Amino acid sequence: MDLTALNLPPFWLCLALFAGTFVQEGVALTAGAVAILSERVGAPWVALSLYLGVVSGDCSIYGLGTLAKRSARAKRLIASVDLDKAKSWMNKHLFIAVGTSHLVPWVLFPTFVAFGWFGVPFRRFALTSAGFNAVYIPLALLVLTLVGRAAWPILSQYAWGVAVVALVAVIALIALRWRRAIG
Numbered sequence: 001m002d003l004t005a006l007n008l009p010p011f012w013l014c015l016a017l018f019a020g021t022f023v024q025e026g027v028a029l030t031a032g033a034v035a036i037l038s039e040r041v042g043a044p045w046v047a048l049s050l051y052l053g054v055v056s057g058d059c060s061i062y063g064l065g066t067l068a069k070r071s072a073r074a075k076r077l078i079a080s081v082d083l084d085k086a087k088s089w090m091n092k093h094l095f096i097a098v099g100t101s102h103l104v105p106w107v108l109f110p111t112f113v114a115f116g117w118f119g120v121p122f123r124r125f126a127l128t129s130a131g132f133n134a135v136y137i138p139l140a141l142l143v144l145t146l147v148g149r150a151a152w153p154i155l156s157q158y159a160w161g162v163a164v165v166a167l168v169a170v171i172a173l174i175a176l177r178w179r180r181a182i183g
Contacts (some may be wrong), residue, residue, distance in 0.1 A: 010041045011054055014049040017102045021053030024170050025102070027126065028053065029137075031094070033144035042140065057099070058129040065116020087118040098132050107176075 007018075013035055020028035032046040039138050085129045090097055090111075095117075101108040 008040075010045060011042050012160075014045050017046060017049040018053035018056075021050060022057050024058070025054055026051075026105075027170055028164055030138050030144060030166070033141055033148050035150050036141065036145050043145075047138050047141055050141070052135055053064070054102075054133050055126070055129050056136060058133075059114055059122075059126055061112035062116040062120075062122065062125055065113035066119075066122075068113060068118075069117045069119075083118070086114065088113060090118060091120060094124065094128050095132065098125075098128050102132065102136055 017028055017032050017035065020031060028050060032050050035041045036043050036046050094115075097111055101111040
């Protein structure tokens with residue numbers, strides 16, 4: 001079954017891609033490549049939806065860091081940690097930290113919270129995120145669609161199965177992280 005059977009208007013697919021970046025950006029990128037390969041949405045609209053979602057998500061996570069710094073409980077949790085070196089490094093290597101966080105699994109959230117916590121200027125952070133993602137999103141989509149195009153004749157027959165397996169894997173990973181966090 002291919003994705004054209006979903007019969008969703010392109011606007012709703014783009015909105016789902018935008019929202020999907022807040023849940024798991026890798027899955028959203030893959031879904032975007034599938035939308036392009038199935039010819040449901042044009043590549044520029046997919047890229048724009050993903051770009052806006054990823055940059056919005058980055059800025060939201062940064063905002064969580066600024067809010068956390070106001071929390072007395074959060075301050076108590078890290079009171080004994082010397083953060084000056086980390087703050088200095090992050091200020092000097094903002095672009096490297098943003099790029100690495102998008103490419104290395106499970107690093108993005110704590111890194112971007114730290115940017116907010118340390119008070120890295122929001123404008124500088126947002127512009128760095130916007131600049132990095134202006135290159136990263138199109139390149140990731142290009143790679144995914146080139147690889148996907150080769151596998152599409154097989155994958156398109158099993159799109160629902162692949163989507164379900166991916167969704168179950170993401171839910172399992174989130175559940176595992178949550179369980180470790182509370183246990």
